[in-house]
Amino acid sequence: MNFKHIIIQGIPKKLPSKKTYDSSVNRAPKRKDILSVKEKKLAISNALRYFPKIWHKELAEEFRLELANYGRIYMLRFKPVYQIYARPIDEYPAKIKEAAGIMMMIQNNLDPNIAQHPDELITYGGNGAVFQNWAQYLLTMKYLATMDDKQTLHLYSGHPMGLFPSSKKAPRVVISNGIMIPNYSKPDDWEKYNALGVTQYGQMTAGSFMYIGPQGIVHGTTITLMNAFRNILKKGETTKGKVFLTSGLGGMSGAQPKAGNIVGCISITAEVNILAAQKRYDQGWVDILISNIKDLVLFVKKAKSKKTTVSIAYIGNVVDVWEKFLIEKIDVTIGSDQTSLHNPWSGGYYPVGISYEEGNIMLKDNPKKFKQKVQESLRRHAKVIRAHTEKGTYFFDYGNAFLLEASRAGGDVMNKDKSDFCYPSYVQDILGPLCFDYGFGPFRWICTSGKSEDLKLTDKIAEKILLNIRKNALKEIQTQLDDNINWIKNANSNHLVVGSKARILYANAEGRIKIALAFNRAIASGKIGNIVLGRDHHDVGGTDSPYRETSNIYDGSKFTADMAIHNVIGDSFRGASWVSIHNGGGVGWGEVLNGGFGMFLDGSDLCNKRIKNMIFFDVNNGIARRSWAKNANALLAINKEMKKTPKLKVTIPENVNTSILDSLF
Numbered sequence: 002m003n004f005k006h007i008i009i010q011g012i013p014k015k016l017p018s019k020k021t022y023d024s025s026v027n028r029a030p031k032r033k034d035i036l037s038v039k040e041k042k043l044a045i046s047n048a049l050r051y052f053p054k055i056w057h058k059e060l061a062e063e064f065r066l067e068l069a070n071y072g073r074i075y076m077l078r079f080k081p082v083y084q085i086y087a088r089p090i091d092e093y094p095a096k097i098k099e100a101a102g103i104m105m106m107i108q109n110n111l112d113p114n115i116a117q118h119p120d121e122l123i124t125y126g127g128n129g130a131v132f133q134n135w136a137q138y139l140l141t142m143k144y145l146a147t148m149d150d151k152q153t154l155h156l157y158s159g160h161p162m163g164l165f166p167s168s169k170k171a172p173r174v175v176i177s178n179g180i181m182i183p184n185y186s187k188p189d190d191w192e193k194y195n196a197l198g199v200t201q202y203g204q205m206t207a208g209s210f211m212y213i214g215p216q217g218i219v220h221g222t223t224i225t226l227m228n229a230f231r232n233i234l235k236k237g238e239t240t241k242g243k244v245f246l247t248s249g250l251g252g253m254s255g256a257q258p259k260a261g262n263i264v265g266c267i268s269i270t271a272e273v274n275i276l277a278a279q280k281r282y283d284q285g286w287v288d289i290l291i292s293n294i295k296d297l298v299l300f301v302k303k304a305k306s307k308k309t310t311v312s313i314a315y316i317g318n319v320v321d322v323w324e325k326f327l328i329e330k331i332d333v334t335i336g337s338d339q340t341s342l343h344n345p346w347s348g349g350y351y352p353v354g355i356s357y358e359e360g361n362i363m364l365k366d367n368p369k370k371f372k373q374k375v376q377e378s379l380r381r382h383a384k385v386i387r388a389h390t391e392k393g394t395y396f397f398d399y400g401n402a403f404l405l406e407a408s409r410a411g412g413d414v415m416n417k418d419k420s421d422f423c424y425p426s427y428v429q430d431i432l433g434p435l436c437f438d439y440g441f442g443p444f445r446w447i448c449t450s451g452k453s454e455d456l457k458l459t460d461k462i463a464e465k466i467l468l469n470i471r472k473n474a475l476k477e478i479q480t481q482l483d484d485n486i487n488w489i490k491n492a493n494s495n496h497l498v499v500g501s502k503a504r505i506l507y508a509n510a511e512g513r514i515k516i517a518l519a520f521n522r523a524i525a526s527g528k529i530g531n532i533v534l535g536r537d538h539h540d541v542g543g544t545d546s547p548y549r550e551t552s553n554i555y556d557g558s559k560f561t562a563d564m565a566i567h568n569v570i571g572d573s574f575r576g577a578s579w580v581s582i583h584n585g586g587g588v589g590w591g592e593v594l595n596g597g598f599g600m601f602l603d604g605s606d607l608c609n610k611r612i613k614n615m616i617f618f619d620v621n622n623g624i625a626r627r628s629w630a631k632n633a634n635a636l637l638a639i640n641k642e643m644k645k646t647p648k649l650k651v652t653i654p655e656n657v658n659t660s661i662l663d664s665l666f
């Protein structure tokens with residue numbers, strides 16, 4: 002059977018032969034053994050629902066073993082034998098192109114060259130799942146292959162509940178991931194209900210099929226790093242010879258060395274997992290691998306004296322590097338951390354003092370001790386960062402819940418009166434005021450033809466549009482536009498593509514709409530093939546996350562999540578091809594709600610309307626919320642938008658004189 006036939010078949014007619022796990026593949030850590038015997042039976046019974054009775058006896062024992070060995074039932078036997086990667090759109094068996102576009106996005110998220118733990122259907126972040134198991138994948142692909150444009154597929158945390166009649170204007174797919182009754186959203190609830198096979202952690206772009214490899218994050222990381230340096234460098238200083246120390250070469254964190262090179266500094270990224278580091282090295286995302294700390298010190302000292310731009314992956318624990326650099330008096334200009342602390346007890350963060358392999362054994366055999374070690378390590382981590390920041394390092398939290406978990410572990414990360422963290426998050430200092438409040442966010446597009454020529458042409462189109470917008474832009478957003486014009490000019494030569502032919506660009510509502518309309522025109526005239534538009538959930542209006550995207554909201558509403566819900570519902574009836582709403586993403590289960598969309602451009606007039614209507618709402622809903630919280634830049638942006646768009650009527654806050662409040666108490 003060929004690729005198309007296998008997809009149309011869904012769950013195979015004949016039981017596939019048993020598979021063994023390939024030890025060369027980067028495997029997910031064993032998850033917590035949290036279920037009672039009764040619950041284990043329920044988990045196995047839940048898994049067997051996907052298969053004919055005749056297979057149950059054989060599969061039941063196999064699934065019991067998967068649960069015992071891995072803590073989850075992945076149904077590896079059903080992983081298809083064909084290669085999974087973003088094949089061009091015409092290669093999918095689909096009745097409608099929109100569905101084929103979605104299939105392509107799924108394939109990209111599960112491509113072993115892209116996904117962090119491909120066998121376990123994890124794209125990034127240690128637990129960012131596309132599906133919970135291979136049966137869900139097979140069924141979803143089949144539904145997409147057979148659906149028409151008057152049906153909508155509803156996915157409950159990876160499980161395809163089914164196709165329901167809808168209309169041409171409705172989204173083709175509606176996705177929810179990890180949505181829980183609020184009281185059941187503690188980390189152990191994820192462990193339990195994920196093990197039962199009834200929910201999953203979709204991260205942001207994993208469970209929404211919008212991951213485009215590390216490029217997606219290189220751009221955001223470059224912007225963040227560039228502005229972090231702008232915040233700290235003295236007049237006349239440049240990034241040359243300056244050190245950026247961080248950790249993580251995983252799904253998103255793997256972008257840091259590339260961003261360091263684009264910015265022109267010396268970056269050191271510690272990574273405990275040699276496979277993760279090797280992958281980034283093989284892809285050309287990091288210049289050199291060093292596993293001996295003495296060699297690292299010598300190399301960095303030399304690079305500093307020669308002011309070389311270089312990115313170094315240190316194979317080992319980041320705490321060791323911070324401590325060694327303190328002893329060796331190596332000044333760190335900028336420091337951050339991108340271990341997966343949104344998932345601290347299940348392998349997101351490896352404690353200092355034990356090897357990666359020892360850590361994995363402890364995680365499996367003694368999770369309680371592992372947790373203690375993580376907390377000890379976080380305290381040591383916080384202490385050494387404090388010593389560096391007292392000498393002038395600018396440290397910021399990179400949205401990975403480092404400050405949150407370090408504070409919970411009793412680490413020294415609080416300010417004097419213990420009311421807040423003593424370090425900013427990258428959103429508070431950088432992305433919030435400079436980007437999100439103005440509507441700039443990680444807009445992206447994917448050329449479904451798979452052709453590099455299409456991507457090049459779209460780069461040119463986007464550049465031309467940004468240059469035009471720049472001519473009459475507010476002075477407050479000119480730097481943002483310049484950074485993005487530079488980015489898009491160099492994007493092709495920076496060789497950023499891994500997987501599907503995709504591009505990311507930070508643009509505001511005006512930029513996103515104009516670029517999308519121009520793409521739609523190019524499709525209509527046959528210059529390029531169909532395009533999928535989307536964005537990271539990590540954006541202006543998609544995500545309510547008090548320690549990250551909405552950390553620069555100061556009216557108390559940062560602990561509410563209405564914006565993300567309105568975002569997804571609002572996008573769904575304004576023209577999205579698919580929408581998704583997730584609990585957890587970046588900072589952890591129960592800590593964030595985030596939403597996103599995908600839009601398939603087919604060159605039609607209807608598509609023009611969708612672009613104008615949906616993208617306008619997608620961005621301005623977020624700006625409106627930010628302006629209601631009295632963020633000055635958001636107020637400026639929304640007032641400007643209201644002048645241009647008479648139908649937009651946003652409630653604007655009045656300022657209160659603080660003396661009135663002070664006189665009350």
Ligand SMILES: NC(=O)c1ccc[n+]([C@@H]2O[C@H](COP(=O)([O-])OP(=O)(O)OC[C@H]3O[C@@H](n4cnc5c(N)ncnc54)[C@H](O)[C@@H]3O)[C@@H](O)[C@H]2O)c1
Pocket residue numbers: 117125126127218221222248249250251252253254255256271272273274277317318319320338339340341342343344348349350351352353399400401402539586587588
């Ligand atoms: N890049 C961004 O712009 C961005 C934005 C927001 C949030 N984040 C957050 O950053 C975190 C990382 O994301 P990811 O997708 O790269 O996750 P990931 O799990 O793929 O990668 C994290 C890496 O850190 C390594 N690691 C863990 N503990 C370590 C230690 N003590 N020393 C050295 N290495 C260690 C792991 O081996 C792993 O490869 C997540 O929490 C994510 O939400 C990133």
